[in-house]
Amino acid sequence: MSYEGIFIRDYVGETPDSTTGTSWTCSPDIICTGPKVLDDPSAFTNKSNYDQGLPNIANQTPLQQNNVYIRGINVSNQPRTAVIYFYYVDTSIVLWPQNWKTVDIQYNNAQQNWVKVSVDTLNQIVGTNPPFLWRPPRQGIHYCLVAWVKNGEDQDTPPELYKIGAVNDMANFILTHKNIGWRNTVEVDGTQPTIQDTAPIIGPHDGGILNIGVQCDNLPKDGTISFTVPGPDPENSINFIDRPIISENYAPTLKVQWPANFNSTLTFTYKKGKKDPPDGANIIPLVGTRGTGSDFIEHVKTIAPNRLTNVHFYGHAKDFHKEMNMNVPPQHLFIVGSVPFKLKK
Numbered sequence: 001m002s003y004e005g006i007f008i009r010d011y012v013g014e015t016p017d018s019t020t021g022t023s024w025t026c027s028p029d030i031i032c033t034g035p036k037v038l039d040d041p042s043a044f045t046n047k048s049n050y051d052q053g054l055p056n057i058a059n060q061t062p063l064q065q066n067n068v069y070i071r072g073i074n075v076s077n078q079p080r081t082a083v084i085y086f087y088y089v090d091t092s093i094v095l096w097p098q099n100w101k102t103v104d105i106q107y108n109n110a111q112q113n114w115v116k117v118s119v120d121t122l123n124q125i126v127g128t129n130p131p132f133l134w135r136p137p138r139q140g141i142h143y144c145l146v147a148w149v150k151n152g153e154d155q156d157t158p159p160e161l162y163k164i165g166a167v168n169d170m171a172n173f174i175l176t177h178k179n180i181g182w183r184n185t186v187e188v189d190g191t192q193p194t195i196q197d198t199a200p201i202i203g204p205h206d207g208g209i210l211n212i213g214v215q216c217d218n219l220p221k222d223g224t225i226s227f228t229v230p231g232p233d234p235e236n237s238i239n240f241i242d243r244p245i246i247s248e249n250y251a252p253t254l255k256v257q258w259p260a261n262f263n264s265t266l267t268f269t270y271k272k273g274k275k276d277p278p279d280g281a282n283i284i285p286l287v288g289t290r291g292t293g294s295d296f297i298e299h300v301k302t303i304a305p306n307r308l309t310n311v312h313f314y315g316h317a318k319d320f321h322k323e324m325n326m327n328v329p330p331q332h333l334f335i336v337g338s339v340p341f342k343l344k345k
């Protein structure tokens with residue numbers, strides 16, 4: 001069945017039937033302006049701004065009331081009502097729903113994380129105006145923002161935040177919830193000769209196999225990329241050090257197996273060559289799966305190909321070594337989580 005109702009995008013240009021796209025945790029429809037409201041509240045439902053992903057503001061100010069605007073577009077050829085629910089979560093590459101929070105979210109002077117919206121015509125854009133008020137509870141933490149729009153008869157029933165214990169179950173959750181938008185982008189200074197940062201990984205409750213990598217989105221090929229991920233033991237730790245970027249979308253990826261409730265942190269280092277990356281290039285730590293059977297990727301190609309990315313898969317971390325041939329053919333990987341670090345000049 002085709003998507004009906006109000007739709008929130010994961011990236012600029014996405015429609016419910018999109019077959020290609022950029023990183024899916026870059027929703028242009030979740031706009032956090034910090035303590036300052038938009039000068040013109042109608043700007044974020046203007047069609048021209050919507051098409052361009054404007055205003056592109058992600059200004060999280062901790063311990064103060066932040067204004068969060070969420071918008072969507074009616075993809076049905078009839079009037080609709082829907083309820084938009086807003087959540088935040090400590091940034092992790094995988095954003096398990098059981099960790100989503102609603103504390104310190106207000107709307108219209110009430111403690112609530114939802115608002116009912118209405119549209120009358122096809123392609124009408126609607127948003128939360130006035131905005132949600134949200135107080136980020138801690139200093140030094142970047143939060144992912146999540147918007148869940150419920151269309152249909154049960155829209156007044158808050159979504160069930162499933163306790164998901166396995167990577168493949170998280171993949172199924174993503175595949176079956178086109179009505180969720182995610183904003184998990186971090187902006188970093190792209191002018192430095194060496195760029196280093198970290199992304200936490202909250203591991204699966206039940207443990208299991210994770211494919212962990214870093215995508216070099218539009219990075220010049222004369223630089224190098226490194227990433228490390230301490231594991232529960234040396235065989236399941238990743239040490240990928242100072243490797244040449246062999247293509248502009250190079251995505252080295254390695255497999256590990258973690259026990260239940262194991263958490264870690266991915267640290268990446270990008271060293272520039274003579275060429276500067278373009279403004280808006282991304283370094284994207286990611287976690288993905290190829291599913292439990294040979295037909296999983298083929299199935300995703302037919303229903304949600306935009307959730308796949310090409311990675312350079314080098315097998316299990318314990319088998320990786322310096323003399324390994326790096327020019328392996330790319331393979332499809334279903335992305336269950338990513339944190340784009342957007343390089344800004």
